[in-house]
Amino acid sequence: MSGVAVQIGLRAPSASDWVTGRCWLYCRRENVRVLWIGPLRTPVAEGDLYACGRCIAELMLLAREEERRRDLEELAAPYRCDHRELETRDRETFCRGCGRQIYL
Ligand SMILES: [Zn+2]
Numbered sequence: 001m002s003g004v005a006v007q008i009g010l011r012a013p014s015a016s017d018w019v020t021g022r023c024w025l026y027c028r029r030e031n032v033r034v035l036w037i038g039p040l041r042t043p044v045a046e047g048d049l050y051a052c053g054r055c056i057a058e059l060m061l062l063a064r065e066e067e068r069r070r071d072l073e074e075l076a077a078p079y080r081c082d083h084r085e086l087e088t089r090d091r092e093t094f095c096r097g098c099g100r101q102i103y104l
């Protein structure tokens with residue numbers, strides 16, 4: 001683990017949760033409509049994290065992408081092969097375990 005611990009918690013917003021302030025996420029704009037997205041805890045500072053709609057959408061997209069990536073990894077795991085044993089046929093190299101051609 002690295003030294004910086006950042007926690008972000010998202011909860012369902014209500015209309016009154018929107019305030020005018022600074023976006024703490026990617027765009028860093030000031031005086032925009034922002035939503036409280038969770039407490040911010042780092043070793044050096046504690047506070048509240050606000051973000052504009054655009055950046056929250058971006059964050060959600062990232063989170064979903066990450067989830068999908070993890071799913072894919074899980075799906076691929078049984079098929080993953082570290083090609084430990086190689087064999088050569090017709091001057092081409094193949095993996096003995098999975099049969100795939102290896103380009104050296
Ligand atoms: Zn923003």
Ligand SMILES: [Zn+2]
Pocket residue numbers: 081082083084095096097098099100
């Ligand atoms: Zn293999």
